[in-house]
Amino acid sequence: MKHIKIKALAFALVFASTSAHAAVTVCLWQPGYNTPESCNTSLATNNTRIWQSNYTLEKSGQYALAVAGMDEVLRQIPTHEFALMRRAWLNYSQGRHNDALRDYNQVLALNPKALDARLGITLPLLAQQRWREAAVEANKVIAVSAWDYTAHVRLMICEEGEHKWETLTRHATELATRYPGDVTAQVYLARSAAWQNDIPSARFAYLKVLQHVPDHIEANAYLKKNP
Amino acid sequence: MKHTQPLAFAIAATLVCTTGYAAETDAWTIKTTPQASYAGFSNAATRDSIVSAGLYADMQYLDHGGITMGASHTTLKMKFGAPTLQQNALFLSGRKNFTPDALPGKLTVRADVHRATNNDVTNETNGVNVIAPQVGFMSFDKSYSLDLGYARSRYGNSNIGNGGLSVSQWTPTVGFGFNQGGDWLQVRVYDIHFSNALRAQNASRTDALEVKWTHYLVANGLTPEQIQVGALVGKRLYAVDGDSGALYNLADVQRGSASLGAQWKLAENTRLIAQGGVERYENSLATRYSANYVYAGISQQW
Numbered sequence: 001m002k003h004i005k006i007k008a009l010a011f012a013l014v015f016a017s018t019s020a021h022a023a024v025t026v027c028l029w030q031p032g033y034n035t036p037e038s039c040n041t042s043l044a045t046n047n048t049r050i051w052q053s054n055y056t057l058e059k060s061g062q063y064a065l066a067v068a069g070m071d072e073v074l075r076q077i078p079t080h081e082f083a084l085m086r087r088a089w090l091n092y093s094q095g096r097h098n099d100a101l102r103d104y105n106q107v108l109a110l111n112p113k114a115l116d117a118r119l120g121i122t123l124p125l126l127a128q129q130r131w132r133e134a135a136v137e138a139n140k141v142i143a144v145s146a147w148d149y150t151a152h153v154r155l156m157i158c159e160e161g162e163h164k165w166e167t168l169t170r171h172a173t174e175l176a177t178r179y180p181g182d183v184t185a186q187v188y189l190a191r192s193a194a195w196q197n198d199i200p201s202a203r204f205a206y207l208k209v210l211q212h213v214p215d216h217i218e219a220n221a222y223l224k225k226n227p
Numbered sequence: 228m229k230h231t232q233p234l235a236f237a238i239a240a241t242l243v244c245t246t247g248y249a250a251e252t253d254a255w256t257i258k259t260t261p262q263a264s265y266a267g268f269s270n271a272a273t274r275d276s277i278v279s280a281g282l283y284a285d286m287q288y289l290d291h292g293g294i295t296m297g298a299s300h301t302t303l304k305m306k307f308g309a310p311t312l313q314q315n316a317l318f319l320s321g322r323k324n325f326t327p328d329a330l331p332g333k334l335t336v337r338a339d340v341h342r343a344t345n346n347d348v349t350n351e352t353n354g355v356n357v358i359a360p361q362v363g364f365m366s367f368d369k370s371y372s373l374d375l376g377y378a379r380s381r382y383g384n385s386n387i388g389n390g391g392l393s394v395s396q397w398t399p400t401v402g403f404g405f406n407q408g409g410d411w412l413q414v415r416v417y418d419i420h421f422s423n424a425l426r427a428q429n430a431s432r433t434d435a436l437e438v439k440w441t442h443y444l445v446a447n448g449l450t451p452e453q454i455q456v457g458a459l460v461g462k463r464l465y466a467v468d469g470d471s472g473a474l475y476n477l478a479d480v481q482r483g484s485a486s487l488g489a490q491w492k493l494a495e496n497t498r499l500i501a502q503g504g505v506e507r508y509e510n511s512l513a514t515r516y517s518a519n520y521v522y523a524g525i526s527q528q529w
Contacts, residue, residue, distance in 0.1 A: 098328050128326040129333065129367055130290035136253055166495050197445035 054086065063094035081107055081114070088120055097124035115141050115148070122154040131161040147178050156188045168192040183212035190219065199226050256287040262500075262524030271508075271516035275304040283318070283472065292323035292335075297472055301345075312352075314345035318472045332366035339378075341467065341474045351392070351426060354383030355476045359396075359467055372402035372413075378467040382476070385426065392426040394419060394465045411441040417463050427464055428480050428511045435461030435481070451489040457504070459484040479508040482515070488522075496528035 050069060057066035070087035073080055088103030104121035107114055118141050125134035135158035141151035152175050159168040172189035179185060190205030203226060206219040213219070260283040268274040281299025297318035304311050322337040341357035363374030376398040384391045400415040417435040421427035439457040446452035463481040467474055475481070486504030493499050502522040509515050 096328055097326070125290075128290075130326065132254075132256070132287075132289045133291075136289065139253070164495070195445065197447050 063090050066090045079110055092124050097127050100124040119150050126157055131158040134158050153184055165192045165195045183209055254289050257529045258285045258526055260524045260526040264522040266518040266520035268516055268518050272514050273305055275306045277303045295320040303477055312345055316343040332364055335363045337361045343474055343476055350383040350386040352476045356381045357467055369404045374400045376469050389425045390423050393422040396467055409443050413439045417466055433462040433464045435459055435463040446492040451491045453490045455488040457486040479510040482507045482509050498526045500524045
């Protein structure tokens with residue numbers, strides 16, 4: 001009975017949206033229920049166009065227009081997680097960090113398990129140099145996904161921002177062990193050693209950086225200054 | 228069943244509490260700084276020495292803001308058997324940070340409260356209450372800072388017929404970072420107005436300029452992580468120092484000062500701060516004297 005009701009609601013909304021708001025197709029379905037066929041069809045047509053144009057606007061740097069597109073989606077479905085995520089990213093991309101924080105927080109309020117929103121919110125926090133809050137969010141991701149690469153990199157940025165050089169050394173060493181093919185951990189390892197005036201360790205790490213990226217500006221500059 | 232339910236509840240409650248505690252611990256950063264200072268006076272007509280000891284505790288909540296509390300006891304020993312002055316002072320400061328997108332940095336709004344009581348028989352330095360709001364801005368790249376502070380101080384009514392006293396202080400401040408963040412220069416103006424010249428060594432206002440230069444180093448063994456040189460020119464009386472949370476209610480007119488300080492990293496979360504300097508004063512009889520002081524504090528982040 002419940003299943004039929006949801007289906008009926010979905011159909012009704014699809015019809016309503018195609019007639020009144022052709023730009024946006026509203027399709028509601030619940031986890032555990034089959035997605036209505038018509039809903040799939042509309043997602044593949046109208047919705048695709050919305051997202052397509054949104055990505056095009058983003059690509060051409062027209063963030064305000066892209067945000068307006070997401071505003072329209074959210075006007076009809078205020079709880080559309082992905083539209084909120086998109087708007088958060090677009091707001092962040094145009095330097096509207098507080099708007100981005102609001103959007104990411106809205107996603108997290110809807111879905112506290114959303115790891116991508118948790119990682120996303122670190123971006124405006126880092127841009128505002130709110131190192132501690134960003135570190136808390138990165139740590140929440142690490143708590144459920146122990147070696148999430150992005151979370152660890154964001155956490156290292158926080159440690160650098162707070163000048164926690166010993167912590168950064170330990171952290172970058174661990175990350176370099178887990179991701180031996182990665183250059184970022186080596187860069188942070190080198191930086192933390194350099195800040196602690198540990199020139200041999202910094203040189204060693206920067207030389208490793210050059211193995212990955214031979215024309216790395218920072219590594220070359222340090223090695224030239226500390227031959 | 229009835230027995231297991233409370234047990235399950237207790238375990239669940241314990242887990243919730245434990246998780247909550249861990250989160251709170253992460254969110255708050257607590258720093259304590261016990262500190263002490265000593266100053267010996269040279270060429271002073273009445274003053275011998277001043278000793279002060281106190282404890283400051285700072286609690287920072289994430290990047291949102293924080294609270295600082297402090298308490299200190301000061302003993303001012305006088306010459307020729309004059310009674311020693313004993314003072315207790317309390318300090319409370321709250322701050323809130325803002326990061327509006329329109330500004331290229333962090334805005335901090337802060338409000339300090341000072342309270343000092345002592346056994347001054349004239350009551351002129353006793354019963355001091357200060358409220359000091361401040362708004363500050365620090366650019367993200369740490370290349371400059373601006374702040375404007377105000378302090379309104381009320382002193383106790385004189386027991387020797389000199390009336391009441393209130394003091395208004397303005398402290399516009401600019402700071403500059405240079406040498407790729409290796410140095411910081413801070414310049415602060417103290418513009419202080421007195422409601423009662425009789426209580427302010429016949430002055431209605433004093434003006435002073437304070438300059439502090441901080442050089443950051445790579446901490447290594449005995450090498451400190453920062454050294455600071457400071458100087459003050461002009462005249463300053465009944466000042467409120469927002470940086471140190473100090474109240475100059477016991478001092479005569481300050482006519483300049485020079486200081487040298489350093490901060491050593493003892494452990495990842497422990498710092499030793501030491502400072503020494505000389506402050507020149509002039510009392511109501513136009514006698515000039517100086518105070519040579521040393522200060523030490525150990526700051527521990529928990």
